Amino acid sequence: MDKVLLITGASRGxxxxxxxxxxxxxxAVAVNYSVHAAAADALVQRIRAGGGTALAVQADVAHEDQILAMFEAVDARLGPLAALVNNAGVVDLPARVDGLSAQRLKRMFDINVIGSMLCAREAVRRMSTRHGGAHPLGPGWGQGGAIVNLSSAAARLGSPGQYVDYAASKGAIDTFTLGLAKEVAAEGIRVNAVRPGIVDTEIHASGGLPDRARELAPQVPMQRAGTAEEVARAILWLLGPEAGYTTGALLDVAGGR
Structure with a gap:
């Protein structure tokens, strides 16, 4: 039976x-999306055409009720959860801190921080071995698992003049990763984070800087932006048995930046 993996914000990038x-x-992959239904459906069809198992599930992780419904859908249609990738996240238009609105900050932290924490909460409730053989959801649950949170090199760099709020949200993810990893280490759950650097994905366009990856490439010691696939390979390593003794790690995938 395939291990069940839920990836938030999985329609793109x-x-x-x-x-x-x-x-x-x-x-068996649950592809979460918020608004890009067509992209999520196309990815699911591509996976199925290749012989894999996949399910598209809509939820905005800024809303707890939608998170709960998403996990229940995965429970019912794919079975016991073995892995979670907290990938959903947003940036915003470049701004200094003295120009930030409370509305912008609330959106940023609702999605990037609170959403990730609530998804991790639901994953731990399903994965933790502390229930022994009497898991509330029944046989097959409570077998341990792995969580990978998406942080950012911005957590180390601060992103002055552009995205200090985004960097701060990712700093919160780093600390959350460290604390949760220690909290559930004896319950069969490993928790790690990946910190991408400049990666060529659509997120730069959503922040009003579509050429950001190309423009910042010379600042990267490797002299290029990374690819989504390179980050994905690091995530899959952390989820897999090769990383069986790795928990509480913050893995930089940033070309040396």
């Missing part, structure tokens, strides 16, 4: 690359 690679490695 790093999430989509991770879903595709995971399916090739034998995971």
């Amino acid at each position: 790093i999430g989509a690359a991770t879903a595709w690679l995971a399916a090739q490695q034998g995971y």
Whole structure:
């Protein structure tokens, strides 16, 4: 039976690359999306055409009720969850801190931080071995698992003059990863984070800087932007048995930046 993996924000970019690679490695993949239904459906069809198992599930992780419904749908249609990738996240238009609105900050932290924490909560409730053989959801649940949170090199760099709020949200993800990893280490759950650097995905366009990856490439020691597939491979390594003794790690995939 395929291991069940839920990836939030998986219709495009790093999430989509991770879903595709995971399916090739034998995971049954739940592809979460918020608004890009066509992209999510196309990815699911591509995975199925390749012989894999995939399910598209809509939910905006800024809303707890939608998170709960998403996990229940995965429970019912794919079975016991073995892995979670907290990939859903947003940036915004470049701005200094003295120009930030409360509305912008609330959106940023609702999605990037609170959404990730609530998804991790639901995953732990399903994965933790602390229930023994009497898991509330029945046989097959409570077998341990792995969580990978998507942080960012911005958590180390601060993103002054552009995305200090985004960087701060990813700093929160780093700390959350460290704390949760220690909290559930004895319950069969490993928790790690990947911190991508400049990666050529659509997120730059959503932040009003479509050429950002190309323009910043000379600042990267490797002299290029990364690809979504390169980040996805790091995520899959952390999810897999090769990383069996790795928890609480913050893995930089940033070309040396």
